Amino acid sequence: MSDWELVVGLEVHVELATATKLFSASPNRFGDEPNTNIDPVTLGLPGALPVLNGHAVELAMRIGLALNCTVQPCTFHR
Amino acid sequence: MSVSSIASVAESVRSGSVSAANLLDEHLGRIAAREDEIHAFNLVTTETAREQAAAVDTAVARGDDPGPLAGVTVALKDNMCTRGIPTTCSSRILDGWTPPYDATVVERLRAAGAVMVGKTNLDEFAMGSSTENSAFGVTRNPRDTSRVAGGSSGGSAAAVAAGFSHVSLGSDTGGSIRQPAALCGVVGVKPTYGYVSRFGLVAYASSLDQIGPFATSVEDAARVLDVIGGHDPNDSTSIPQERPSLVEALGHDVAGLRIGRITDLPEGAEPDVLERLEAAFDALRAAGATIVDVQVPALTYGLSAYYVIAPAEASSNLARFDGVRYGLRVDASDTNSMYGATRAAGFGDEVKRRIMLGTYALSAGYYDAYYGKALKVRRLIHDDFDRAYQKADVLLTPTSPSVAFPIGSKGDNPLAMYLVDVYTIATNLAGHPGMSVPYGSGADGLPVGVQVLAGTLQEPTMFRVGAALERSMS
Numbered sequence: 001m002s003d004w005e006l007v008v009g010l011e012v013h014v015e016l017a018t019a020t021k022l023f024s025a026s027p028n029r030f031g032d033e034p035n036t037n038i039d040p041v042t043l044g045l046p047g048a049l050p051v052l053n054g055h056a057v058e059l060a061m062r063i064g065l066a067l068n069c070t071v072q073p074c075t076f077h078r
Numbered sequence: 079m080s081v082s083s084i085a086s087v088a089e090s091v092r093s094g095s096v097s098a099a100n101l102l103d104e105h106l107g108r109i110a111a112r113e114d115e116i117h118a119f120n121l122v123t124t125e126t127a128r129e130q131a132a133a134v135d136t137a138v139a140r141g142d143d144p145g146p147l148a149g150v151t152v153a154l155k156d157n158m159c160t161r162g163i164p165t166t167c168s169s170r171i172l173d174g175w176t177p178p179y180d181a182t183v184v185e186r187l188r189a190a191g192a193v194m195v196g197k198t199n200l201d202e203f204a205m206g207s208s209t210e211n212s213a214f215g216v217t218r219n220p221r222d223t224s225r226v227a228g229g230s231s232g233g234s235a236a237a238v239a240a241g242f243s244h245v246s247l248g249s250d251t252g253g254s255i256r257q258p259a260a261l262c263g264v265v266g267v268k269p270t271y272g273y274v275s276r277f278g279l280v281a282y283a284s285s286l287d288q289i290g291p292f293a294t295s296v297e298d299a300a301r302v303l304d305v306i307g308g309h310d311p312n313d314s315t316s317i318p319q320e321r322p323s324l325v326e327a328l329g330h331d332v333a334g335l336r337i338g339r340i341t342d343l344p345e346g347a348e349p350d351v352l353e354r355l356e357a358a359f360d361a362l363r364a365a366g367a368t369i370v371d372v373q374v375p376a377l378t379y380g381l382s383a384y385y386v387i388a389p390a391e392a393s394s395n396l397a398r399f400d401g402v403r404y405g406l407r408v409d410a411s412d413t414n415s416m417y418g419a420t421r422a423a424g425f426g427d428e429v430k431r432r433i434m435l436g437t438y439a440l441s442a443g444y445y446d447a448y449y450g451k452a453l454k455v456r457r458l459i460h461d462d463f464d465r466a467y468q469k470a471d472v473l474l475t476p477t478s479p480s481v482a483f484p485i486g487s488k489g490d491n492p493l494a495m496y497l498v499d500v501y502t503i504a505t506n507l508a509g510h511p512g513m514s515v516p517y518g519s520g521a522d523g524l525p526v527g528v529q530v531l532a533g534t535l536q537e538p539t540m541f542r543v544g545a546a547l548e549r550s551m552s
Contacts, residue, residue: 047281
């Protein structure tokens with residue numbers, strides 16, 4: 001066992017307090033009636049396109065900077 | 079066929095001298111007379127059209143302005159979502175599905191006072207170049223009903239050519255607006271990627287798809303694009319910057335512009351088509367433009383790259399049609415068999431072919447050799463075009479290698495069909511705008527289109543050249 005080196009990675013999930021969902025303009029509200037906070041995007045209807053929540057990205061960058069990480073530029077291509 | 083510009087149509091409606099209801103009746107009359115023969119539509123939306131026309135007339139009577147397209151009739155390719163009206167993509171897989179929302183372009187047209195007359199036929203999911211791949215039957219070319227109308231937006235091109243609507247919208251992934259426009263003798267525009275919102279357009283190949291207009295004149299096409307273009311918060315690929323008015327751009331002539339002739343253009347165009355292209359160069363030279371030689375070597379690889387990238391994206395986009403949430407469901411003993419049975423019954427041969435091609439190109443072990451390579455070719459095409467646009471303001475090519483071909487003549491040979499997009503496809507890979515302008519006739523007196531290509535967001539220059547070509551024909 002002494003030949004083994006222990007490497008531990010942490011994946012931490014945090015519920016973000018954004019007003020809307022990550023990829024749609026529907027309310028990000030827990031405890032509501034099922035199938036009420038929905039729209040063509042959340043339903044995956046033909047023709048619907050996801051739009052990334054800008055505030056969620058800001059929060060992610062903020063925690064990245066707070067933890068002294070480097071924020072990488074990134075583009076959605078289509 | 080209507081000869082007045084949509085500007086004058088809208089003006090007469092806004093001033094109250096013509097009613098939108100009468101204009102609509104005129105078009106419904108033409109549809110009643112010839113639609114059985116042409117089959118431009120999957121659905122003629124008579125009732126909602128009457129409601130929309132009445133709303134326009136009521137607004138005028140009240141003294142309100144119904145908008146810049148007041149009373150202008152428009153047909154929509156049936157892959158654009160319309161609230162409460164079936165949207166089929168000419169596929170059985172969407173049987174019974176009615177969208178609960180309008181595409182952004184539909185909202186913008188309605189807000190501008192346009193009246194939607196119907197949903198037009200297309201190659202299933204926009205995959206094809208002749209509208210023969212529709213689950214609901216072929217659309218015939220109004221100029222010669224034994225010929226195809228082109229595709230995939232064949233119904234939208236035919237609707238305008240037959241006078242069923244003033245203008246129409248199509249989508250162009252590899253030439254699907256420009257090629258049918260050329261074959262039907264109308265103007266067709268594929269704008270810069272991101273110029274028009276795709277929210278509500280059922281996706282085929284998302285990095286290539288773009289919505290654009292069909293019209294009987296360059297000015298009408300500019301006017302429609304001025305209405306439907308611009309940023310949409312619901313489509314993050316729509317370009318956020320301000321756009322100059324294309325109608326205003328038409329006021330400038332082409333004196334001093336540099337028109338590029340591609341000296342290494344892929345072969346295959348018929349002599350009658352090349353003759354019209356030469357006439358177009360001559361006309362622009364006579365109008366004061368300079369003709370310059372350019373090379374776009376990577377153009378020759380456009381078709382190969384497209385038939386990896388587009389099917390790859392399609393295989394991913396069409397995965398959602400599984401019989402669970404909407405459209406057709408073929409019941410089977412378990413869920414997996416239900417998926418298979420539904421997709422086997424719901425998709426036509428060409429859609430299945432492209433899903434298989436795309437799935438193969440994206441599968442582990444082949445990804446780098448096919449998809450990765452195709453993306454590199456795409457980059458080369460983009461760079462080659464950029465170099466050409468340092469020497470020329472626009473490029474002129476044939477739109478289609480030939481005039482409209484007979485229905486059934488290429489049906490058994492998918493590769494022969496793919497080749498008809500050889501001059502249009504690279505524009506989509508580069509994300510650039512392109513338009514087809516009718517430029518006289520070729521073999522058997524059928525229409526020939528000349529294609530004007532330009533760099534990213536160079537629509538104003540492209541439209542100036544299109545208008546100059548049009549003037550030279552009048």
